[in-house]
Amino acid sequence: MLGRILGIIGGGQLGMMITEAAKKMPENISKIIVLDPTKNCPASQAGAEQIIADFKDEKAIQELAEKSDIITYEIESGDSDVLKSVEGKSEINPSPETLKIIQDKFLQKTFLFENKIPIAEFIQITSLDDLQKGIKKFGYPVLLKARRDAYDGRGNFKINSQEEIQKAYDYFHKKNLMLEKFVPFKMEVSVIAARNTRGQIKTYPLVENIHEDNILRETIAPARVSKEISDKSEKIAKDTMNVLKGAGVFGIEMFVTVNDEILINEIAPRVHNSGHHTLQSSETSQFEQHLRAILGLDLGSVKLARPTIMYNILGSRKFKGEYQPIKISEPNVYLKMYGKKISKPQRKLGHVNLVAKEGETTNDLLQKLKAIKDKIQIKELFAPQK
Numbered sequence: 224m225l226g227r228i229l230g231i232i233g234g235g236q237l238g239m240m241i242t243e244a245a246k247k248m249p250e251n252i253s254k255i256i257v258l259d260p261t262k263n264c265p266a267s268q269a270g271a272e273q274i275i276a277d278f279k280d281e282k283a284i285q286e287l288a289e290k291s292d293i294i295t296y297e298i299e300s301g302d303s304d305v306l307k308s309v310e311g312k313s314e315i316n317p318s319p320e321t322l323k324i325i326q327d328k329f330l331q332k333t334f335l336f337e338n339k340i341p342i343a344e345f346i347q348i349t350s351l352d353d354l355q356k357g358i359k360k361f362g363y364p365v366l367l368k369a370r371r372d373a374y375d376g377r378g379n380f381k382i383n384s385q386e387e388i389q390k391a392y393d394y395f396h397k398k399n400l401m402l403e404k405f406v407p408f409k410m411e412v413s414v415i416a417a418r419n420t421r422g423q424i425k426t427y428p429l430v431e432n433i434h435e436d437n438i439l440r441e442t443i444a445p446a447r448v449s450k451e452i453s454d455k456s457e458k459i460a461k462d463t464m465n466v467l468k469g470a471g472v473f474g475i476e477m478f479v480t481v482n483d484e485i486l487i488n489e490i491a492p493r494v495h496n497s498g499h500h501t502l503q504s505s506e507t508s509q510f511e512q513h514l515r516a517i518l519g520l521d522l523g524s525v526k527l528a529r530p531t532i533m534y535n536i537l538g539s540r541k542f543k544g545e546y547q548p549i550k551i552s553e554p555n556v557y558l559k560m561y562g563k564k565i566s567k568p569q570r571k572l573g574h575v576n577l578v579a580k581e582g583e584t585t586n587d588l589l590q591k592l593k594a595i596k597d598k599i600q601i602k603e604l605f606a607p608q609k
């Protein structure tokens with residue numbers, strides 16, 4: 224069979240790494256086209272053709288569908304109704320139905336609840352009155368969340384006391400909302416799970432995620448938890464994939480509570496930042512796995528060869544503008560920059576993977592990370608004009 228033309232909605236770093244994986248599979252994929260509003264987006268720098276338009280632009284999605292044999296996404300904010308309408312022109316994975324459920328946190332949680340997957344208690348909020356009632360039920364603190372288009376925690380408001388209720392409600396300007404019980408967690412973890420179009424399911428080992436200001440900073444693979452907890456989490460991830468039915472790679476974020484319960488926080492219907500370690504730690508990266516899943520190929524090995532730490536390189540909080548190139552040459556440290564010219568506060572510009580050598584432990588890697596942190600700081604290219 225000749226290689227197929229792959230369309231990707233979104234051409235940021237995830238689209239870039241999918242493109243790079245696709246380029247290594249020319250017998251399966253002959254060309255990659257991304258839809259992204261930013262000229263010269265990261266994926267286009269990796270060799271994808273680009274349609275420059277908003278992710279939700281109906282005409283652009285139709286054009287992408289006409290030009291592609293198979294469509295996938297690297298962001299969850301594509302318009303699922305438009306995608307559904309072009310399903311006849313191109314195969315779409317994960318399916319628009321799966322996307323529709325996942326991109327709305329309330330629908331996602333309702334779906335998980337109905338399928339007996341463990342999650343925190345939640346309710347829909349359509350008025351201030353609902354909010355008052357919900358808080359009475361759950362107690363403080365609680366999380367008021369925008370149902371859609373929220374990422375890196377920007378769609379959450381933690382309400383600690385009665386005085387904050389009105390402020391939290393006004394913060395969202397009448398967006399569709401849900402309220403969720405606060406989970407006292409001791410660790411945030413995730414499973415990268417894959418399901419191919421034939422229903423084969425594989426999960427990568429559980430990893431530990433450290434966030435700063437709601438943005439993922441560091442992933443430790445494998446997570447420093449008991450076997451019981453990792454087995455339980457991986458089982459929950461598999462159960463989720465069994466009911467979710469979409470094909471592709473999914474990032475399943477979970478909490479390990481203070482009582483060692485596992486609750487799903489959120490599912491991403493795409494490759495995930497907490498799976499970047501697989502580029503070096505595993506035989507099959509999550510990007511190749513995603514392609515295998517949507518193309519209906521057998522899934523690759525998910526074995527973790529060595530402990531690995533992934534550390535995100537984020538834009539400095541102190542400036543916006545061009546930045547000094549990062550150079551690092553240390554054994555077993557792999558730098559990946561995303562080709563973004565401009566740094567903005569907290570913008571994801573790249574990451575490093577630190578892979579353990581024979582006999583090295585996670586603690587050794589943490590020490591090594593400490594020692595190289597200064598080298599991978601984002602520094603302004605030109606000193607500010609006085």
Ligand code: AMP
Pocket residue numbers: 343366368373374375376377378379403404405406407411434437488489
């Ligand atoms: P989200 O955007 O909903 O994934 O949330 C971003 C971050 O907020 C998570 O990584 C958690 O640190 C925190 N968070 C979200 N939901 C809850 C919850 N129900 N209880 C405690 N912390 C939460």
